[in-house]
Amino acid sequence: MKIALAGLLLILLSPLYYGYVLNGFVATWRWVKDWGQDPNYRTYKSFNIKIPKKYTVHGIDVSYYQGKINWQKVKAMKEDEVKVSFAFIKATEGILQVDPYFQRNWREAPKAGIICGAYHFFRPKKSGKAQAKFFLQVVNIEKGDLPPVVDIETLDGVSPLRMRLELSDFLTYVEMKTGVRPIIYTGLKFYEDNLEGKLDEYPLWIAHYYQPKLRLDKSRWKFWQHSDKAKINGIGHVVDFNAFNGDSTLLANMLVK
Template identity: 90%
Template sequence: MPPEKRKPVVRKTTTRKPVTRKKKSKPFPVQWKIAIAGLLLILLSPFYYGYILKGFVGTWRWVKDWGQDPNYRTYESFNIKIPKKYTIHGIDVSYYQGKINWQKVKEMKEDDVGIRFAFIKATEGILQVDPYFQRNWREAPKAGIVCGAYHFFRPKRDGKTQAKFFLQVVNIEKGDLPPVVDIETLDGVSPLRMRLELSDFLTYVEMKTKVRPIIYTGLKFYEDNLEGKLDDYPLWIAHYYQPKLRLDKSRWKFWQHSDKAKINGIGHVVDFNAFNGDSTALASMLVH
């Protein structure tokens, strides 16, 4: 077909979509990478958590010692916390402390705290005599420390027999603290049986010495077995590591508030006690 006879070709116009080019992300600064890596290392390090824990413990100690009760603070010399509201302090000892240099005990002091009195174990049950009793009973008063003797009570044994045994070993004299009976276990007997035997012990000792004995026991043992019973006798209560004894102040005379004191002249840790009263009150308790 001749060119002039050909129909013109109509071409469709196509609209091209604009090409969207992806923006290239900027490279992360090297300094930031180093900073993040360092932060991760710190957070994952046990030393970091140790540091945090140390800070927490330090804060807790501050809150416990000062924030809650400023009258209960640590005395570095004695290595324990001591309630500050008491002016007369003392210890109690047995063969466990070994040979004691009582002069060094008497000379030890920090601020207003020094050793004014000592309770010394004498006997246990119906046969056992503390091997250091006679030495302690002789040497402590020489150093100027007021002393009292105690018997570790065994509820399975006859109370009166234990009392006789105790008084055979201990010679209670003018100027001594009252004798003490230490009761802290039932030894498998009922609370009623324990109280009957204990009452026999107390009655016999008071009859022979004309002095009312002191009952020593732990706070829980007292609450479970003695509260409301034998209330005519003075109490010496063990209740450790607390700023306050959880017992009406009119009920007790001595408080054993720690069993971990370090005392000059003694090679082992010692129980530490506070007296509920002043010097006049302590003097009135002594044997006359």
């Protein structure tokens, strides 16, 4: 018995034991942080998602997938200081497809007081210049709009180099015709694998879901799509939710002049 007690005391007083306890505490803290218990990443019940708290300007992006939207209800929704201030609206894809709800969304969202931008879903197998021409035939970019967006998230079987060449042609043509530098939208993994260090002069909109922080230097991106499961009044399907990297004044500075 005495030997057992002495052994226990030796363990409790051992630096190795305290190191083990400390390591366990650190591991637990990391687990809690990684699993979304970060105080800067809280659940907003009305939106039904966790939202990073360090951002003051929020928005959504929509396509035909969301169906017919009541934009007045979207605009009126608010919990604490979180509300929908901007929306990116799908316009086109490839060289033939026009989103069937684009014209309605493009007309009705601004009427409700929501700042809008249009996006094109890029197909790397198709000519970048042809896609840019098609996009601009459909979208009339005006003063007060967000810059146009090109959504690139797949190689479609071509090489990363070919994708970047076609994408560069799209970006160059749109900027030449509108005088506005487009935004590149992509997922974090696709960016790291195919775009990091390339086309750095263009603003970035990055998709990286269910995390309290975007794993990319804040100087590199403008918008962060942090969830694809938001519930928004006036929309019958879940929606992507986004944070803007800045305040309302910085957002206003991005708008087409």
